[in-house]
Amino acid sequence: MKRKYFQRKFDIRTYECDFKGQLHPLALFNFMQELASTHADRLGFSVQKLMQQKMTWVLSRLHLKINKPLRWGETLTGRTWPSGRVGKYALRDFQFFNQTGETTAVGTSSWMVIDLEKRQPLKLDQLFTSDVSLKKRALADDFPALPEIDNSENQCKFAVRFSDLDLNRHVNPVSYIAWALESLPEPVLFRHYPMEVEVSYRKEVFLGDQVICKLQQIQGTESLSYIHKLFLEKNGQEIARLRTLWK
Amino acid sequence: MKRKYFQRKFDIRTYECDFKGQLHPLALFNFMQELASTHADRLGFSVQKLMQQKMTWVLSRLHLKINKPLRWGETLTGRTWPSGRVGKYALRDFQFFNQTGETTAVGTSSWMVIDLEKRQPLKLDQLFTSDVSLKKRALADDFPALPEIDNSENQCKFAVRFSDLDLNRHVNPVSYIAWALESLPEPVLFRHYPMEVEVSYRKEVFLGDQVICKLQQIQGTESLSYIHKLFLEKNGQEIARLRTLWK
Known part of the structure; x- marks a missing residue:
């Protein structure tokens, strides 16, 4: 029988x-x-x-919550499992432990399988006859829409790099997060650490594209949240929306 | 007795x-x-x-020669050792093996220790009383000056990112290489692989800096070489020069 979860160690480099x-x-x-x-x-x-088979996985949502930032020399164990299905979305959860078994971070994600020619999502039930999910969530999130920006205070521009491209020849999901984190004011970057990151992916990005990141601080919360x-510079199309929380 | 070389495995992610x-x-x-x-x-x-002790290591030269590009799922063993001293420079060499013991890449580097306040190189003999070098080179290179560009055909601009900063709060040495590799024409990037990279580091770069990369193909060689x-946009100061070879 295949194990329903998979885990491996990461020595922090x-x-x-x-x-x-x-x-x-x-x-x-990346882990x-x-x-x-x-x-x-x-x-x-x-x-x-x-x-x-002319299909691929496409990431729709990603959510990571860090309890404790780790340091060089420490060893982390990462565990993952498929955590259920909701319509055309397959869920996958993540848990990270340190050497003493303490949970240092949890995450969840939702994915679609798309037809590479029609660029349309496929029905999971027709693709996978057996369900290998563990019905357990590391981080409970039913992925409601993230709030719109109404008053942006900051704007940064990024050119897609060749090294951003993955096997699908579009920008890999982690580069979107790199752009979003870079857009914060310098004093925040030097003094704070992103303890929670949520991403809602909307569109693929390709080599040659220029990406703009607009930023707005969420008011009325005790913690620092953005x-x-x-979006693409050429046509204004939104490619992703993120929410981040800094401590 | 401390072993004169150090090695570890890297599972390719x-x-x-x-x-x-x-x-x-x-x-x-990065490895x-x-x-x-x-x-x-x-x-x-x-x-x-x-x-x-108000000092740090500064990388002066780096040279990597890849015999064989590896793939996801393969395991690589990396070995390193101090390989000698030449005046104020300490040399360090590198060798990478695959699972069958075949050497897939070799590298060498030269480093200085600088005084963090005076920003001047220190004499190694006064710092380290014993010499832990293995008198063996993985890649023979006495680091002659790299040729000047006389006729640039391409120009790219990069803004330093917060994620480029290392423990010394300046840009880490690998980001310089990332910029240089990005500056090639797209058809080369899509069709070729960089089998050899040489770097001569000149100056530190900080957050807020804008970096320009000028590029020139070396004529009269059978292989594709650049x-x-x-250099810094604000004052034209050269920060590094590289030579790359693509197959």
Whole structure:
């Protein structure tokens, strides 16, 4: 029988840490990507396998909550499992532990399988006859819409880099998060750490595209929280919306 | 007795691969950084330890030669050792093997220790009373000057990102390489792979800086080879020069 969850260890490397020696949240998102890819591969539905049948996985939502920033030299164990299905969406959850078994971060995500030619989502029930989900969530989130920005205070521009491209030849999901985090004012970046990141993916981005990130601080909350809107410079189309919380 | 070399395994992760599923050369440079940091730490002269004494390591030259691009799922062993001293420079070499023991890449580097206040190089003989070098080079290079550009055909601009900063709060050495590789024409990036990269570091770069990369193809060679000149937009100061070879 195939195990319903998959886990592996990650030794935190120097270049995965920020200027303070703390594990950069982008590295955690990279670990989530590696865990998801490896587990999907072992269960027989990797991106590579789907692409042979003119389909691919597309990420729709991503949510990570960090309890404790880790440091260079520490070892982290990441665990992942398919956590259910909702309509055309497959859910996958994530949990990270440190050496003493303490949960240092939790995450969840929702995915679609799309037809590569028609660029349309496919019905999961027709693709996968058996359901390999563990009916347990690491982070309870039914993915409601993230709030709109009404008054942007900051704006940054990013050109897509060749190294942003993944196997699907579009920008990988972690680069969207890199852009959003970069758009914060410098004093926040130097003094605070992003403890929670939520992403709603809307559109693919390709080499040659220019991306604008607009930013708005959410008022009326005790903690430092922002909405980020990413859109294409050429036509204003929204490509992703994010919410981040800093401590 | 401390071992004169240090080695560790790297499982190649999805996000370390390019759009073809080949290990991205930037990932190999990251592995070199991790190997060098960990070994320096074990030998008692990590960046962290030097910083307590108001000093730090600064990279002067870096040279990597890839024999064979690896792929997702493969395991790589990286080995490093201090390989000698030349005046104020400490040399460190690198060798990468695949599962069958085949050497897939070799590298070498030269470093200085600088006084953090005076920003001047220090004499190694006065800092380290014993020499822990293995007198063996993985890649023979006495680091002659790289050729000047005389006729640039291409120009790209990059803004320093917060995520480019390392423990010294300046841009990490791998970001310079990322900029240089990005500056190639798209058809080269899509059809070729960088098999050899040489870097000569000149100056530190900080958050807020804008970097220009000028590019020139080296004529009269059978292989596709380029010189890259990186400089600051604000004052034209050269920050690094690179030579790359693509197959």
